[in-house]
Amino acid sequence: MNFFTKFAPAARKKPATRGGRSYRCRCGRPVFFRNSECLACHTALGYEPELAQLLPIEPGTKAETWRVAGRVPGARKAYRRCANLNTPAACNWLVADLDKMETHRGLCVACRLNRTIPDLSVPENGTLWGRIEAAKRRVISTLLTLNMPVRSKTEDPERGLAFDFLHSPEGGPPVTTGHANGLITLNIEEACSSVRERIREELNEPYRTLLGHFRHEIGHYYWERLIQGSAWIDEFRKLFGDERADYAESLKRHYAQGPPVNWEATFISSYASSHPWEDWAETWAHMLHMADTLDTARSFGLDPQNLDLEIEPFTREALDKADDPEAGNFLTFLNAWVALSAVMNEMSRAMGQADFYPFALPRAATAKLQFLSIVVRAERDRLGAEAAAAD
Numbered sequence: 001m002n003f004f005t006k007f008a009p010a011a012r013k014k015p016a017t018r019g020g021r022s023y024r025c026r027c028g029r030p031v032f033f034r035n036s037e038c039l040a041c042h043t044a045l046g047y048e049p050e051l052a053q054l055l056p057i058e059p060g061t062k063a064e065t066w067r068v069a070g071r072v073p074g075a076r077k078a079y080r081r082c083a084n085l086n087t088p089a090a091c092n093w094l095v096a097d098l099d100k101m102e103t104h105r106g107l108c109v110a111c112r113l114n115r116t117i118p119d120l121s122v123p124e125n126g127t128l129w130g131r132i133e134a135a136k137r138r139v140i141s142t143l144l145t146l147n148m149p150v151r152s153k154t155e156d157p158e159r160g161l162a163f164d165f166l167h168s169p170e171g172g173p174p175v176t177t178g179h180a181n182g183l184i185t186l187n188i189e190e191a192c193s194s195v196r197e198r199i200r201e202e203l204n205e206p207y208r209t210l211l212g213h214f215r216h217e218i219g220h221y222y223w224e225r226l227i228q229g230s231a232w233i234d235e236f237r238k239l240f241g242d243e244r245a246d247y248a249e250s251l252k253r254h255y256a257q258g259p260p261v262n263w264e265a266t267f268i269s270s271y272a273s274s275h276p277w278e279d280w281a282e283t284w285a286h287m288l289h290m291a292d293t294l295d296t297a298r299s300f301g302l303d304p305q306n307l308d309l310e311i312e313p314f315t316r317e318a319l320d321k322a323d324d325p326e327a328g329n330f331l332t333f334l335n336a337w338v339a340l341s342a343v344m345n346e347m348s349r350a351m352g353q354a355d356f357y358p359f360a361l362p363r364a365a366t367a368k369l370q371f372l373s374i375v376v377r378a379e380r381d382r383l384g385a386e387a388a389a390a391d
Contacts, residue, residue, distance in 0.1 A: 026043060026070055046094040084133070091137065125167065142292045168187065177213055179221055181224070220277065264360065287373070290369075314361075314366055341356065
């Protein structure tokens, strides 16, 4: 099932089987994505990334193994807990491929993506790393739910993904957050709220979070995996522009002169206007914002279509591919987001906080979002066909 069909009218009353953030312990109490133990009954918990579920677990028949407590369709007979559980990363994910424990150093599918972690001999780095990993796990879990390929560079040196979490040396040049050939670098100072807020204000950004950084940089990675050198490139250039434009000069001009006049009519953010690569990455990040937030809302029983709010819905005229077989489901997804984000903005204002979603969606951006959804669906179908052929 395509992710966006979760929001089709026929599926409104039943939450998706994969995704969402609503979980319960075997004692019946609610537990949350980050939990490694139920605070009510102290049952151990583990996140199973293949099932996209947080599950109660109990010791297995062999030392250091665990099994799911109760019957869960699709669960394996034995797991281990991620080797990062008792580190500042506090990873609660389960490791299923026990025969590769040595290769993966006992790390889960998310933690094995790390190439460099902060120097933990520096006391504050543990706190910063913990915040970084919490955001990263959330992003990786969404990508897995979307059936996107997520493999480390150890597993796939040419097309895999890796992370360097670095701190600027004292007196040295600052670490630049960015992506290059599957390696995402993050300045760990971004995990400090005061530093991040200062940078946000200096750059006049409406939104700057660790989660946003990961979703944006992951977008650059998937551009290389899904668009570069593919049959999608002409369609990409029609919607986003020609990425062969000088990237360094484009960014230099953006920071010196700001976005073009009336950028709001074409781009999802001012930064998206700087270069087609950044437009793609920003659009990808917003797709993940929408997907995770809507799935979370629905999993807790909040149906955006039942909100007491009248909106002017997007119609097929706003789409690039109005005749796409999933166009109706995509529009349902898009309009559900418009309604939910409007209500959440009012909730934020009621608490004296900044807007939950400080952006507007121009028609041009909806066409780009649909293009992303079509690319994601095609990749999911391709990987599914490969898996079926392998069986």
